[in-house]
Amino acid sequence: MKVNAIASRSKGFTLLEVMVAFVIVALGVGGAYRVMGGSAGASAAAEESLAEATAVEALIARVGDDLTLSPGTTIVSVGNRRFEVVIARVPLDAGLTDATGLALYDISIVPLGTIAAPRRGRPVRTQRLGLGS
Numbered sequence: 173m174k175v176n177a178i179a180s181r182s183k184g185f186t187l188l189e190v191m192v193a194f195v196i197v198a199l200g201v202g203g204a205y206r207v208m209g210g211s212a213g214a215s216a217a218a219e220e221s222l223a224e225a226t227a228v229e230a231l232i233a234r235v236g237d238d239l240t241l242s243p244g245t246t247i248v249s250v251g252n253r254r255f256e257v258v259i260a261r262v263p264l265d266a267g268l269t270d271a272t273g274l275a276l277y278d279i280s281i282v283p284l285g286t287i288a289a290p291r292r293g294r295p296v297r298t299q300r301l302g303l304g305s
Contacts, residue, residue: 224283227253228296231281235259241277241302247284254284262299274301 185193227250235241239248239257246257262276277300283293 224253224293227251227255228281228283231255231257232279232296232298235279236300236302241300243277252286252288254287254290256282256284258282273303275303276301 230250231239231248235257239246241259243259243261245259248255248257258280260278260280262278264276278297279300280295280297282295283291285291285293
């Protein structure tokens with residue numbers, strides 16, 4: 173009779189064993205969910221940064237074409253993003269400027285974010301040679 177009692181107990185799991193297994197599985201799923209959520213956020217931030225860099229490159233290409241190469245500050249929109257474009261004339265040797273008629277301009281483009289989420293980003297600076305005014 174003792175053999176039958178032991179055999180009947182070993183056929184299934186106790187409630188405690190099932191609950192412990194459930195907690196272990198829940199912790200594993202929760203950890204995986206946290207990792208996936210973190211990587212999705214990092215991916216979105218990388219996409220935003222790439223889109224901003226692409227827009228800055230487009231603005232640099234426009235300076236001197238449809239953005240006038242003259243000293244001053246302008247707010248420019250590219251898509252839903254806004255940028256501050258600051259152009260300043262770099263002082264050169266007077267003889268060089270007079271002989272060539274050219275001037276060197278310092279161009280700074282500062283990302284201002286979007287209208288919905290304004291934020292000031294790191295400025296991108298370049299220089300452009302153009303006709304002196």
